[in-house]
Amino acid sequence: MGINLLDLIEISHNYNQGNEIINVLDNISCKFQDCSNIGLIGPSGSGKSTFLHLVGLLEKPKYGKIIVDGIEVSSFSLEQKTLFRKKHIGFMLQNNQLLEDFTSQENVALPLILNGHPYKESMKHASEALQDLGLKDRLKHKPSLLSGGEQQRVAIMRAMIKKPKILLSDEPTGSLDIKNSIIIIEYLKNLAKVNNTLCITATHNLNLIKYFDICYEFKNGQIFEKN
Template structure:
């Protein structure tokens, strides 16, 4: 079953009278449990590509279909609800909430989706313990190392078992050793949930970890 279908996706911006094509008639089909890499230099359109899939940005032309639902036809409120249920995000700057403990940060997506606070915290604790963060449950993010913070961000994105996980330079702030270790944890957890992962990166050391890899070049999505 095709879980993600992009049809003729185009995105452009205008600078004065100049039209700048960021994405040009991109077509892509991805089945569940596939790990996809998106490479390209800064400004190539990687982030716009992820934002369109994540329903954070409207494309100028084209259709986004996720789990057989035409998301391009949803209104703003419907997109928010769909995104909250079905799409997880990991960012280079983990964007953890500093006033919340690690377990609260991880539990937050479940709480927002209507689960009880107690059950959400228990689920978060189980995941944190599995990733070796048993002694960090009650700690604030500022007291954690960079690698530990990113593990918390990974679990926050995956705790709701999303259909799609979007990662924008998820290991960009880590050294090579931690980058590979953290990325493997992303893949292992995602595969256990049959989640599609789509990762934008410029780290060529991660190429061997992807099932399929594309490069955005002059607005086109090219497999390599």
Template structure:
């Protein structure tokens, strides 16, 4: 039996809406043996964001296990969760979550600074990512001065700059026009392959599915490979 890189085992998650419990996942299983680009599709409310949040250690399931290599991630305390996320996980949030008081360059550089790089070195590396994502003319802009599509590209660059072991992308091209979406999607998948990153992309954009290594559909609380 080969090494399992990543595994969710018997994950159960539920919420309460009004007075009624809503089961999101029931005994969900998800196992990956090596870094690859993975798509997750499903209708709104099916649990795509919840799945990413569980993997990103933002949301804790009601029960189940989560292993990354030999680490049982659901046993981490809050400090250990923060350290694991800081070092290993890049997250492209659906609402971007950029820091309004920082420039575009500083937003992208921040993950490197938090991991010990100097401000000068981190900002220099951020500049190359600004160019890659077509934002070199927005270096000193604050997020509030950017369009929605530009903000989304900043969020993508920020998540990828530290070469994370796991990249979680929640609708990473949702605010982009078709041409820019193609470019950004290619940047994400190409960089992920280059950096040997396990990338999990939640998307509604069916035309991108064929460009991923494998795709799963969330169906009645389970992941079904398609």
């Protein structure tokens, strides 16, 4: 049993579209534990990406509070949010955004280096992490020489190498077939348990629902647990 890591309290968020106000999230409250692999589903525009942006401190909710590990992070200054993201939040996208001129090992080591860790130590940790994901023979390969599934595994480890409290993934399997999609979700589940990380993944692929610990559906500005 994990501990409560993320609390969203009466969160509302909206956008102006011309003269119309679009309510994306309407007074939602929910709690998430560490070591959990959470799925988010719902049609485009239902609030999944907005939810990730709010939790990732990329946007501030119009109303409500976001609490991470007992700290109200939604009230942080811009500088505090930047520092918190850098240390405690990882991001993974459908377009993995690996640096094309860097090897797999260098891509994974980069977050550690940017956080002030020594270069040699960072490269060593990156090598060990990639080997754990079955990429021992791909350490020196640049992204263009990797398959789609291999690129996503590198992206996973780049996001997880600093052992963030929260990993946010937006359609990380969108360009993969179902076999490789399941592999990626299983990797996330295992890494969540090992690193005590809360992994939250938005997806359109309903075939993946059963591979999450819990899945939530976004509909009409609300969030519902999906059975």
